[in-house]
Amino acid sequence: MPKHPLITLVQNKLLLSSLAEKYGTPLYIYDKEQLVHNIQRLNSILKKYFKSFHICYAVKANNNPHLLKTLKKAVPTLGADCSSPGEIHIAGQNGFEGNDCIYTGNYESPEDLKCALDFGAHINLDDIQSFHRLQKIGLPNSISFRLNPGFGKGAFAQITTGGEDSKFGVPHYDIVHAYELAKNAGVRQFGIQCMTGSGVLDSNYFPNLMIEMLKTVKKLKDQLNIDMNFISMGGGFGIPYTEDDFPLNFDEVFAGVAKNFHAYFNQRQEKFPALWIEPGKSVVGDSAILLTRVTGKKESYKSYIGMDAGMETLMRPALYGAYHRIYKVGSADAPKNTSVDITGRICENTDRLATNRDFPHVEEGDLLAVMDVGAYGFSMSHQFCTRPRSAEILLDGETASVIRKRETIQDIFRQCYD
Numbered sequence: 571m572p573k574h575p576l577i578t579l580v581q582n583k584l585l586l587s588s589l590a591e592k593y594g595t596p597l598y599i600y601d602k603e604q605l606v607h608n609i610q611r612l613n614s615i616l617k618k619y620f621k622s623f624h625i626c627y628a629v630k631a632n633n634n635p636h637l638l639k640t641l642k643k644a645v646p647t648l649g650a651d652c653s654s655p656g657e658i659h660i661a662g663q664n665g666f667e668g669n670d671c672i673y674t675g676n677y678e679s680p681e682d683l684k685c686a687l688d689f690g691a692h693i694n695l696d697d698i699q700s701f702h703r704l705q706k707i708g709l710p711n712s713i714s715f716r717l718n719p720g721f722g723k724g725a726f727a728q729i730t731t732g733g734e735d736s737k738f739g740v741p742h743y744d745i746v747h748a749y750e751l752a753k754n755a756g757v758r759q760f761g762i763q764c765m766t767g768s769g770v771l772d773s774n775y776f777p778n779l780m781i782e783m784l785k786t787v788k789k790l791k792d793q794l795n796i797d798m799n800f801i802s803m804g805g806g807f808g809i810p811y812t813e814d815d816f817p818l819n820f821d822e823v824f825a826g827v828a829k830n831f832h833a834y835f836n837q838r839q840e841k842f843p844a845l846w847i848e849p850g851k852s853v854v855g856d857s858a859i860l861l862t863r864v865t866g867k868k869e870s871y872k873s874y875i876g877m878d879a880g881m882e883t884l885m886r887p888a889l890y891g892a893y894h895r896i897y898k899v900g901s902a903d904a905p906k907n908t909s910v911d912i913t914g915r916i917c918e919n920t921d922r923l924a925t926n927r928d929f930p931h932v933e934e935g936d937l938l939a940v941m942d943v944g945a946y947g948f949s950m951s952h953q954f955c956t957r958p959r960s961a962e963i964l965l966d967g968e969t970a971s972v973i974r975k976r977e978t979i980q981d982i983f984r985q986c987y988d
């Protein structure tokens with residue numbers, strides 16, 4: 571199995587102990603080199619297969635402004651995929667121009683739509699009703715709709731965003747009508763978007779999704795004479811979370827997508843749109859660890875290891891039953907001789923970061939590293955049980971800088987008083 575890219579960091583007990591001492595735990599630690607590697611790798615693979623392409627980093631995966639700046643510096647053409655006024659705000663503050671960004675909301679309020687319109691983002695509508703709401707505010711030059719092709723694929727049912735059970739997108743049988751409305755209302759430039767799930771590790775899925783999208787592109791051309799300026803496949807590119815997962819072969823993914831894409835437009839001798847993607851997890855996911863300290867051990871009907879990080883620090887295990895590798899700092903290879911549940915300090919029985927996990931012997935005070943927490947880690951963290959959110963630091967080699975201070979109890983209550 572390929573080694574985890576941050577395993578050397580996990581083995582560096584001296585460094586991690588000193589960071590825990592200085593900044594406290596739980597602590598999100600990002601590795602700049604890995605982050606830059608991830609975004610530049612995607613950019614160069616796309617460059618290999620597409621004349622015209624655009625990457626919009628999905629800000630919902632991680633909105634830290636210092637990480638946004640780092641990504642933008644690494645790939646200056648980078649855009650942002652935003653899903654709320656807050657994400658538009660932070661993208662705009664960190665050098666992302668509206669025209670380089672896509673806004674995909676769902677059930678957007680008029681205020682949400684106005685914010686996206688004012689920012690000048692490409693507005694990607696989730697529904698025909700969204701178009702009617704937008705029309706009352708103003709019409710952008712360019713519009714796309716999110717297609718729900720009637721199927722989807724995701725690592726969990728909860729993050730499968732296409733299909734008949736999904737709240738997202740325009741069903742394939744309504745999509746021509748949606749574009750017809752927009753065209754008749756005076757919209758002149760079009761794109762199309764389709765994002766059917768997150769955490770996909772099957773490299774064949776994306777080329778097949780492109781074939782499905784092209785069926786709709788064909789209908790729109792044949793029935794409405796609409797040419798697409800861009801086709802966005804959304805995000806969804808998975809990363810290995812378990813010891814048994816193999817990383818997605820991006821070369822294979824985009825060679826396959828490009829083959830279907832080019833075959834279609836070459837055959838029809840039509841204008842080539844740009845290929846857009848909106849990756850989140852595959853950009854930031856494996857670039858961070860969560861450093862946490864063992865606060866208690868308990869032998870009950872099961873064996874428990876309690877830590878100062880719980881479901882409030884990292885929601886994914888409680889929310890989806892997601893698996894994250896957890897290592898004892900400095901002893902990633904230690905023999906795993908007991909089966910334990912690894913939990914936090916929250917008053918909920920769903921508060922587990924791991925269940926029935928074979929794990930090495932640990933003592934109170936030991937440091938553990940939870941892997942692959944860069945995406946949907948801090949961004950989903952919260953203050954349940956009045957636990958302040960953790961700090962975030964960025965490592966450049968072994969040099970750390972604080973990119974988000976630890977919240978205080980006073981911060982939690984700041985809005986309760988005048």
Ligand SMILES: Cc1ncc(COP(=O)(O)O)c(C=O)c1O
Nearest residue numbers: 628674768805806848849850851
């Ligand atoms: C519209 C849209 N684009 C992109 C993404 C990013 O997905 P991922 O982090 O799986 O790459 C999401 C995630 O939910 C999304 O809803």
